[in-house]
Amino acid sequence: MENCIIKSPLGYTKIVGDEEGVCEVTILNSEEKETDIIPVELEDCVTQLKEYFEGTRTEFDLILNPQGTTFQNKVWKQLQQIPFGKTFSYLELSRQLGDIKAIRAVANANGKNPLWIIIPCHRVIGSDGSLTGYGGGLYRKQWLLEHESPYKQQTLF
Structure with a gap:
């Protein structure tokens, strides 16, 4: 499982996933160090989140793998x-x-x-x-x- 931390307008965001998809995107309530090198499995998610916050993306096109009932x-x-x-x-x-x-x-x-x-x-x-x-x-x-x-x-x- 790969993970990274990015900064968003609402705080630091943790992204977790692998080749089967993104399984977690969490807003953190603390200051964190941004990840220097984004794992390849998470690059699309990071790009699409940045586009969302910039106002250029209204829909996400990602492989999702949320873990739940x-x-x-x-x-x-x-x-x-x-x-x-x-x-x-x-x-x-x-x-x-x-x-x-x-x-x-x-x-x-x-x-x-x-x-x-x-x-x-x-x-x-x-x-x-x-x-x-x-x-x-x-x-x-x-x-x-x-x-x-x-x-x-x-x-x-």
Whole structure:
């Protein structure tokens, strides 16, 4: 298993994967040393994340290999169907998965997403439009949603 650390606008990011795909992208809450030489297996992921943050990429085209239960993988696959710049509620996500009673299980699987940004769990919000919980911190979730918004916030000065 290869890994690297890159710097993003939201902090240092750890990427883990091998020839079978990227299995983990995690935002870190500490200062880390950036990796000098990116492993070849992770080069595409690093490039695509940089393009995402630069605003030139709206979809990821990577081989993914997240490690989770059958149910978690089903939820993570569904999350990947949420288009760039759009949000879904946990209720809508549960409905799409065929069981509105599974809303807590869906939220739990969402929270265990191992592929930050690439599987866009940040696009899931509360039914009332609230940001709700986010493992990376609500300020990061808000930043990501604003970054993806077709209506960019204008500054007054």
